[in-house]
Amino acid sequence: MISIEHLSKSKGRTRVLHDVSFTARPGRVTGFLGPNGAGKTTTLRILLGLDRTPTGHARIHGHRYADLPRPLTRVGALLDGSGAHPARTCRGHLHWLALSNGLPRARVDEVLELTGLAPAARTRTRRLSLGQGRRLGLAAALLGDPGTLILDEPVNGLDPAGIVWMRELLRARAARGDTVLLSSHLMTELSATVDDVVVIDHGRIAAQGTLGEVTAGHASLEAAFLTLTGGRAA
Amino acid sequence: MITAAVRAETGRLLTLPAVWLTAAVTLVAAGLLRELDHTQAGLLVLGTLAGTTEVRTTLLAVPRRGTAATARAVAVTLAATPVSAGAALLADRAGAAAYLVMTALLATGVSSLIRHPAASAGLLTGWYMIAGPVLRALVPASAGWLPDALRTGPALVWTIAVLAVAAVVLSRRDA
Amino acid sequence: MSAELRKLAGLPGAWAGLLIGLLAGPLLVVLNAPAVRRALADGTVTDRADLGLQHLGLALIGATVLGVVTISSEYTRARDDTGSRQVSATLLATPRRVRLLGVKTAALVLVVAGQGVLATILTLAVTAVVHGTAVPAPGWGRCAGAVLFWVLTALLAYAFTIVTRSGIVPLVLFLVNSSVVSVSYLLTKLTPAAAYLPDIVGAHMFLHGMDSPVHPPPLVAGLIMTAWVAVLLAAAGTLFVRRDA
Numbered sequence: 124m125i126s127i128e129h130l131s132k133s134k135g136r137t138r139v140l141h142d143v144s145f146t147a148r149p150g151r152v153t154g155f156l157g158p159n160g161a162g163k164t165t166t167l168r169i170l171l172g173l174d175r176t177p178t179g180h181a182r183i184h185g186h187r188y189a190d191l192p193r194p195l196t197r198v199g200a201l202l203d204g205s206g207a208h209p210a211r212t213c214r215g216h217l218h219w220l221a222l223s224n225g226l227p228r229a230r231v232d233e234v235l236e237l238t239g240l241a242p243a244a245r246t247r248t249r250r251l252s253l254g255q256g257r258r259l260g261l262a263a264a265l266l267g268d269p270g271t272l273i274l275d276e277p278v279n280g281l282d283p284a285g286i287v288w289m290r291e292l293l294r295a296r297a298a299r300g301d302t303v304l305l306s307s308h309l310m311t312e313l314s315a316t317v318d319d320v321v322v323i324d325h326g327r328i329a330a331q332g333t334l335g336e337v338t339a340g341h342a343s344l345e346a347a348f349l350t351l352t353g354g355r356a357a
Numbered sequence: 358m359i360t361a362a363v364r365a366e367t368g369r370l371l372t373l374p375a376v377w378l379t380a381a382v383t384l385v386a387a388g389l390l391r392e393l394d395h396t397q398a399g400l401l402v403l404g405t406l407a408g409t410t411e412v413r414t415t416l417l418a419v420p421r422r423g424t425a426a427t428a429r430a431v432a433v434t435l436a437a438t439p440v441s442a443g444a445a446l447l448a449d450r451a452g453a454a455a456y457l458v459m460t461a462l463l464a465t466g467v468s469s470l471i472r473h474p475a476a477s478a479g480l481l482t483g484w485y486m487i488a489g490p491v492l493r494a495l496v497p498a499s500a501g502w503l504p505d506a507l508r509t510g511p512a513l514v515w516t517i518a519v520l521a522v523a524a525v526v527l528s529r530r531d532a
Numbered sequence: 533m534s535a536e537l538r539k540l541a542g543l544p545g546a547w548a549g550l551l552i553g554l555l556a557g558p559l560l561v562v563l564n565a566p567a568v569r570r571a572l573a574d575g576t577v578t579d580r581a582d583l584g585l586q587h588l589g590l591a592l593i594g595a596t597v598l599g600v601v602t603i604s605s606e607y608t609r610a611r612d613d614t615g616s617r618q619v620s621a622t623l624l625a626t627p628r629r630v631r632l633l634g635v636k637t638a639a640l641v642l643v644v645a646g647q648g649v650l651a652t653i654l655t656l657a658v659t660a661v662v663h664g665t666a667v668p669a670p671g672w673g674r675c676a677g678a679v680l681f682w683v684l685t686a687l688l689a690y691a692f693t694i695v696t697r698s699g700i701v702p703l704v705l706f707l708v709n710s711s712v713v714s715v716s717y718l719l720t721k722l723t724p725a726a727a728y729l730p731d732i733v734g735a736h737m738f739l740h741g742m743d744s745p746v747h748p749p750p751l752v753a754g755l756i757m758t759a760w761v762a763v764l765l766a767a768a769g770t771l772f773v774r775r776d777a
């Protein structure tokens with residue numbers, strides 16, 4: 124369960140979030156949609172304790188991310204890039220992360236296997252393709268086998284097989300009761316993956332509900348999105 | 358939690374190739390030049406590497422910023438101690454080992470505030486190699502209160518001050 | 533060419549380098565004035581005309597920074613351990629690498645030469661104000677030598693950065709070596725051969741009273757330093773053209 128309550132934030136003089144509130148429920152995949160610059164990444168970064176919150180709350184199972192002991196066992200996060208130093212190997216990157224949260228070393232090889240990176244375990248991360256980098260980021264997110272996943276544009280850079288694989292992974296996670304929150308602007312892909320939808324535009328929540336509720340009266344999720352966000356291209 | 362964070366941070370540093378390269382160059386320089394005035398730049402680089410790499414990933418794994426900063430300081434101390442001791446011995450200045458460790462810690466604090474590796478390394482090296490010595494030549498008494506004069510006392514005070522400022526700033530700002 | 537100049541103008545690091553280079557010399561002349569007066573009174577100075585140009589030494593950091601950022605900015609990642617590097621965009625816009633490097637080098641030389649001329653004039657002007665006739669102005673040849681040294685130093689840092697693809701290594705290395713007592717100078721105490729390192733040998737172009745095992749005439753000194761830079765640039769250029777961006 125992720126709950127965002129009355130979140131507002133300014134960066135410099137621009138107001139990037141205005142009173143943003145929504146929830147992502149367990150057992151469901153929640154899509155967080157919005158045009159570029161709408162405030163998706165900022166919201167996720169606040170949720171993960173990377174950006175500070177002047178007003179409002181962002182909680183995971185009732186706790187701030189920073190208050191979670193061994194957070195990787197509760198929440199898996201994927202932001203842009205792999206988050207690894209370019210001179211490190213994939214295994215080396217996952218290994219120090221595992222150490223930081225007291226995870227068994229065996230998990231490193233398990234997630235490498237799970238994300239299809241086992242053959243690249245010894246590759247330095249600067250040599251990874253965009254898609255491989257995303258897989259490494261996802262491997263880090265899955266390292267602690269968390270019950271909550273927070274993913275920023277997870278299918279970015281993945282090939283068609285990777286996109287299908289990601290969809291099935293997220294569906295399987297939700298099916299076992301996990302909370303999954305992902306941001307995206309790829310509507311077609313999203314409508315096949317998500318149960319619930321939250322639309323953000325100019326830092327305000329424009330709509331939220333189940334996929335059916337939000338798309339009701341529109342030809343597709345894409346059409347609903349364009350109407351809700353004033354027709355600006357995603 | 359803090360033990361795990363320290364272990365991870367130490368492992369993180371020791372698996373960065375640049376850290377080993379810096380350590381090697383520092384020791385070679387100390388052996389060749391048999392002095393620390395220039396050699397201490399190696400510790401500045403070591404500290405900068407710790408302070409500016411993988412910041413976001415670290416905070417996702419260890420979101421309590423106080424814990425993360427403490428773990429980093431301990432890890433830098435652990436990594437810098439053998440290099441400092443080796444360099445100090447090679448330069449026949451065994452007493453300066455603690456000073457060198459503090460130099461690395463100070464660089465960690467400064468670079469985590471600046472966040473840009475090259476800018477931090479440039480500023481720190483510029484200070485230690487040029488501005489500091491020039492100031493000391495002009496005002497010899499400044500050696501007693503500046504951090505870069507190979508004196509343990511002032512270096513300790515400066516290091517504590519910088520790490521404290523860094524801890525406060527890092528706990529407040531967006532990562 | 534104008535694209536490369538514009539790129540340079542957009543970098544805060546380049547402006548820092550430009551200002552350091554222009555202001556460090558005159559500032560140092562003022563700060564160091566008491567020590568220079570003492571040295572003049574003691575009669576320990578071997579060549580009085582050295583005293584003006586000597587203060588350019590630390591200002592060279594400015595030229596070094598310019599040389600480094602010209603290249604390192606291309607290889608900086610957009611964000612913390614993520615993002616792409618500007619060099620890809622540069623090479624898409626200017627795919628012919630030899631030409632690109634030529635233009636980049638020319639842009640750097642233009643900026644640094646201008647900076648060197650201005651820095652020399654400013655430093656000597658301030659010297660004249662502070663010391664009057666006690667420190668005679670050096671001849672044109674020596675001033676030209678100083679500017680050449682300035683440009684060659686920037687090119688040295690530039691070539692070095694092409695090889696390392698990171699700003700940190702050359703920046704730290706050159707800063708350490710611009711220290712009041714340079715590493716190269718310490719090395720000359722270990723082996724006389726170190727006197728032929730570019731920064732030591734090149735300084736003979738404009739300083740006469742240097743403490744060095746060898747004293748080549750200015751022209752020879754200039755040629756040796758130019759040869760160093762040419763070889764390093766050629767090696768760096770070959771590497772840049774051949775390897776993956």
